[in-house]
Amino acid sequence: MFKNQIVRAVNTCSIDYYLLALWYLFKIKYLFFSDNIPLIRNLRSIVNDIDIYEWDKAREKFILNILNYNEAITNRTISLFGTQYGRFVRFFMEYQKHYVIRTCNVKCQLNNTNLSESDHIYFEKENNTLNFTFRTAAPKNCGLCQSLLTLNVQFINSPNFLFIESLLNNIYISDFPETVFLDNKIFKLLCVTIVRGNHFTAIFKLNNKYYLVDDLGRLFKEIDTSIPKRGQAAFYPSTCSLYYLE
Numbered sequence: 001m002f003k004n005q006i007v008r009a010v011n012t013c014s015i016d017y018y019l020l021a022l023w024y025l026f027k028i029k030y031l032f033f034s035d036n037i038p039l040i041r042n043l044r045s046i047v048n049d050i051d052i053y054e055w056d057k058a059r060e061k062f063i064l065n066i067l068n069y070n071e072a073i074t075n076r077t078i079s080l081f082g083t084q085y086g087r088f089v090r091f092f093m094e095y096q097k098h099y100v101i102r103t104c105n106v107k108c109q110l111n112n113t114n115l116s117e118s119d120h121i122y123f124e125k126e127n128n129t130l131n132f133t134f135r136t137a138a139p140k141n142c143g144l145c146q147s148l149l150t151l152n153v154q155f156i157n158s159p160n161f162l163f164i165e166s167l168l169n170n171i172y173i174s175d176f177p178e179t180v181f182l183d184n185k186i187f188k189l190l191c192v193t194i195v196r197g198n199h200f201t202a203i204f205k206l207n208n209k210y211y212l213v214d215d216l217g218r219l220f221k222e223i224d225t226s227i228p229k230r231g232q233a234a235f236y237p238s239t240c241s242l243y244y245l246e
């Protein structure tokens with residue numbers, strides 16, 4: 001129900017996989033935030049719906065209470081077409097707010113100082129390795145001492161999970177590390193969303209196996225990620241990934 005009419009939600013692939021992933025973290029891994037804030041209360045209620053296979057209810061609650069959908073409706077249809085960041089991830093960024101700490105040279109007066117507060121965390125691929133980057137156009141060298149800059153984060157809250165965005169569309173499932181180390185904590189890979197044309201699918205890593213999840217046709221099947229051939233999930237670029245504190 002939306003503004004007193006029955007509407008249909010379409011193109012929900014922008015929200016389905018991370019709803020499923022958060023359900024997994026809440027119900028299977030018992031991860032939760034103690035904060036009694038509206039977002040988490042809403043999320044708990046959504047997770048409980050998913051638990052009893054009430055996906056339509058879960059999506060409705062997400063659209064009304066978290067996304068606060070307020071766009072025009074045509075043909076009684078809500079389209080969630082868009083990016084995963086715009087449709088889902090941005091509502092959770094508050095938890096991964098952090099200071100970006102810059103390190104250059106111990107003798108430099110800018111060494112170990114804070115850059116501004118941020119909430120984005122990106123993977124950037126260089127020489128076939130993924131590095132973190134915390135701003136899209138970070139200078140490579142210190143403006144004062146010219147030494148190579150290293151950026152680290154210090155979380156303001158204690159996030160249980162992190163959304164890491166893929167900076168460019170050149171990062172594939174085989175590039176993602178099993179674990180990442182940030183602010184002295186180890187986070188483990190759960191889910192990577194990939195884009196193929198206009199449709200998102202996701203790859204979940206569970207018990208060292210990879211599973212392709214597609215909300216069209218409700219597909220959930222084990223895949224071999226070492227075959228980056230057209231038509232195989234490993235061939236298509238990622239948009240975002242979800243890591244959790246184990």
Ligand SMILES: [Zn+2]
Nearest residue numbers: 104108142145
């Ligand atoms: Zn410096």
